[in-house]
Amino acid sequence: MILKTRCSNARTAAIKSVVVLVAILSTLLATLAPAGASSQGCTLAPGRIGSYQCTTVNGNGRYTRSVGSTHAVTGSNICNYQAVWRLQVNGRNYYSSIRTGVAHRCVLWRAYHVHWIGRDLANKSYVWGWMRDDQTGGHFVGGAKVKIKLHWWD
Amino acid sequence: MFPSLLHHRTPLFAAFGIALGAMLSSCGSAGTTAATASLPNAPSEFESGLLADGHVDFAEYTQAYDAAVSCMKASGLDVDGPHLDSGGRFYNYSVSYDVAVNLPEDQVAAQDTEVDKIMVNCDQEFLDHIEVQWTADSQPTSAQVESAKDEFERCLRQAEVTGLVDSPTLDELYAAGEQNSQAFDCTTMFQSKTAVGQP
Numbered sequence: 476m477i478l479k480t481r482c483s484n485a486r487t488a489a490i491k492s493v494v495v496l497v498a499i500l501s502t503l504l505a506t507l508a509p510a511g512a513s514s515q516g517c518t519l520a521p522g523r524i525g526s527y528q529c530t531t532v533n534g535n536g537r538y539t540r541s542v543g544s545t546h547a548v549t550g551s552n553i554c555n556y557q558a559v560w561r562l563q564v565n566g567r568n569y570y571s572s573i574r575t576g577v578a579h580r581c582v583l584w585r586a587y588h589v590h591w592i593g594r595d596l597a598n599k600s601y602v603w604g605w606m607r608d609d610q611t612g613g614h615f616v617g618g619a620k621v622k623i624k625l626h627w628w629d
Numbered sequence: 630m631f632p633s634l635l636h637h638r639t640p641l642f643a644a645f646g647i648a649l650g651a652m653l654s655s656c657g658s659a660g661t662t663a664a665t666a667s668l669p670n671a672p673s674e675f676e677s678g679l680l681a682d683g684h685v686d687f688a689e690y691t692q693a694y695d696a697a698v699s700c701m702k703a704s705g706l707d708v709d710g711p712h713l714d715s716g717g718r719f720y721n722y723s724v725s726y727d728v729a730v731n732l733p734e735d736q737v738a739a740q741d742t743e744v745d746k747i748m749v750n751c752d753q754e755f756l757d758h759i760e761v762q763w764t765a766d767s768q769p770t771s772a773q774v775e776s777a778k779d780e781f782e783r784c785l786r787q788a789e790v791t792g793l794v795d796s797p798t799l800d801e802l803y804a805a806g807e808q809n810s811q812a813f814d815c816t817t818m819f820q821s822k823t824a825v826g827q828p
Contacts, residue, residue, distance in 0.1 A: 513809075513810075515807065529807075531807065531813075533810045533813065540810055541810075543813065545807070547803075549800075552825075552828065554827060554828070555827075561728075563730070567730075568729065568730050568731070569727045569728060569729050569730055570727070570728055570730060571725050571726070571727055571728075572725065572726050572727070572728050572740075572741065572744075573723050573724070573725045574723060574724045574725075574741075574744065574745070574748065575721060575722070575723045575724075576697075576710075576721060576722050576723070576724075576748065576752065576756075577752065578719070578721070578824075579756075579757060579760040579761050579764065580719070580760070580761075580764045580824040580825065580826060580827075581824065581825050581826065581827060581828065582820050582823070582824050582825075583799070583823070584799065584800070584803065585803050585816075585820075586820075587813075587816060587817055587820060588721070589721075589813075589817065590709070590723045591709065591712070
């Protein structure tokens, strides 16, 4: 009985040591991990050759500075462009829908829209982005999705 | 993220110049009527007041933008803005609202449409014609576009982007502008300074 208890205590101590070691390693990995919130996803925009839409998340770790959308149409001007995003914070049962105003002007080849976030977002949160302009017939195109990841395994 | 789609520098900048020139020639000589002719609706009474002398200056553009955003806020929208862009020429704003994750798509679309309608109404009442006219009145010359491109490149190098070659193409500049947040501000600055009116 005593032996068993000692054995049990030793096992418990070993498990605790492993748990502590894992916790330390996780903390180290989290600290050493690259900027989790800075990432980009792109998708081809349908109907136009050389056209694509990208969603960008700018930030560091969980801190998210801004979300952005890029609409590229090679060799062409882009007029009256507008962006929308869906921001799904992990663990919430609603998402934020964000719409920019229409930019009543033309830019060459690429159009950008940015929305300021300026706060921490939960790990594994998602941002989807779409854009439209005169050439998309009023339809939002793209739908590029970016996941905020603090670790490579998320 | 995406590979550079264009590779030949000189023809590209020539194309950029030709396209810009075409837009400048089609808009530069146009008066107030031509500049705003692409809009489907006539100017509102508010807009007509600001357009009375045929031109829009930055103070008038600011006044119109503030009025449009105030209109949206008064209609109950959660508006972030107006914010002046890094080029100091255009304002922007965005509207946010919450949507339940399990809401059926038709109800999501109805909510989007309702928000869009308020935004469009406020834009049409206070901003559309003013922004179009402001864009035409503040249109850059070809020399100013070239200067903005040089400034774009300098800004990117100060943002410590990597892999930017000498005499980069516009596509290469745009690609470098996606490397970090500071570089992205360089891109929005360039876009602000070189945006033109409707062709």
